[in-house]
Amino acid sequence: MIKRLLPAKAQRRVGPFIFVDHMGPATFVAGSTEGDVRQHPHIGLATVTYLFSGAMQHSDTLGTRQRIEPGAINLMRAGRGIAHSERIPVDIRQEQVQVEGMQIWLMLPEEQAESEPSFQHYPAALFPVMQVPGCEIKVLLGEYFSQTSVVSFPSRCCYAELKLDPCSNLTLPKSEQQLAIYLAKGSLKQPQLNAGQMLVMTDDLTVLAGDDGAHFMLLGGDAVADPVLLNWNFVARTPERLAQAKADWNSGNFPRLTDDPEWIPAP
Incomplete structure (x- = not known):
């Protein structure tokens, strides 16, 4: 599937x-x-x-x-x-x-x-997990949360994996890049998002995990x-x-x- x-x-x-x-x-x-x-x-x-x-x-x-x-x-x-x-x-x-x-x-x-x-x-082993209260963050491409990936790419982009504990929240850093979040597993109460859905960010965003936690990918970069x-x-x-x-x-x-x-x- x-x-x-x-x-x-x-x-x-x-x-x-x-x-x-x-x-x-x-x-x-x-x-x-x-x-x-x-x-x-x-x-x-x-x-x-x-x-x-x-x-x-x-x-x-x-x-x-x-x-x-x-x-x-x-x-x-x-x-x-x-x-x-x-x-x-x-x-x-x-x-x-x-x-x-x-x-x-x-x-x-x-x-x-x-x-x-x-x-x-x-x-x-080249992708360390960053621990913040209620959340694990792993930066796979580009830079996010002051972490820079070892992966080299010729244009500015960002790709990160985030895992939130149940009912925990996280404010996503501001960025000039066009960004989206994709919820792979779990749920988000804020914004309301179910597993399998993507949200293109248009403003600052604070995410609040549901009772089952949230596993999502953040992706984006400079507009093409x-x-x-x-x-x-x-x-x-x-x-x-x-x-x-x-x-x-x-x-x-x-x-x-x-x-x-x-x-x-x-x-």
């Missing part, structure tokens, strides 16, 4: 965040390929994968083979073109471990949209000027670039994983 928050009719993007998915929680049949995402291409964006539970196996056309587990960050910059697959590890299937997490796409700055692709893995075009797995500034990427992928004139014959055609 996927909860897709961005893009939406009411809100196309928040800062450079152009695509936000909440994956799972889900378990997968042992010996099957349920949950596997066959290799597919990207241009013009960066993918960020962050897990709450379980594990996934990332493979890409740079030769990367990287398992990601809860608390770590996988950052893949597509630039001018990269393909990758994401599969559920055998042990996770066999042990029926729930897989749950967030996958987001960030727009690359226009001057880096056609840059060389790259991949970085950041272990969970139009034109911004999103089609399938591609982000570009012109329709011609999107069409070229699709044609290149379907014709085989695009990097592909040589040890994986399965690929998803562009629609």
